Amino acid sequence: MGMNKATFLKRPNRFTLICILKGKVVKAYLPNPGRMWELLLLGEIRFPKGYYLYVGSARRNLSSRIERHRRMRKKLFWHVDFLRAMAEFHTAVPIRTQDVLECKIAQAVKKIAEWEIPGFGSSDCFCSSHLYGMVKDPLQSARFISLLQYYRMDRLIAVIEECR
Secondary structure: OOOOOOEEEEEEEOOEEEEEEOOEEEEEEOOOOOOOHHHHOHHHOOOOOOEEEEOOOOOOOHHHHHHHHHOOOOOOOOHHHHHHOOOOOOOOOOOOOOOOOHHHHHHHHHHHOOEEOOOOOOOOOOOOOOEEEEOOOHHHOHHHHHHHHHHHHHHHHHHHHHHO
């Protein structure tokens, strides 16, 4: 089976993508999406100027993972490593929890973001992306601060009140 060059348009979920192939818009199946190496071919993907919000998780060693993402010199492995090679690191805003919230947080960030980079960081789930962007610093955004407040504190308070 040969490879055909196509122009990436969007990725509706983990196993499919929409692209232009030989002048036609087609839906392609990805039998083994892995780490989505097609993101290395960024010729058709635009990264607008602004602030990027990457939603990831670490089942253990969260501080080490964040420190690794901050470093410039490292073996490129995660999607965010490739972005970091071309962008400044602003800040990390960890939400420490035993709960599996990565996709829920990604969907919440998507609602307040101004754009997303399709397929970025979501090769192991059905989310359209885990990388979102905003023109202005999200740390100055009341909507972003409210989102953080909810996932860091208010969500826990609601769980405690349910147990009473």
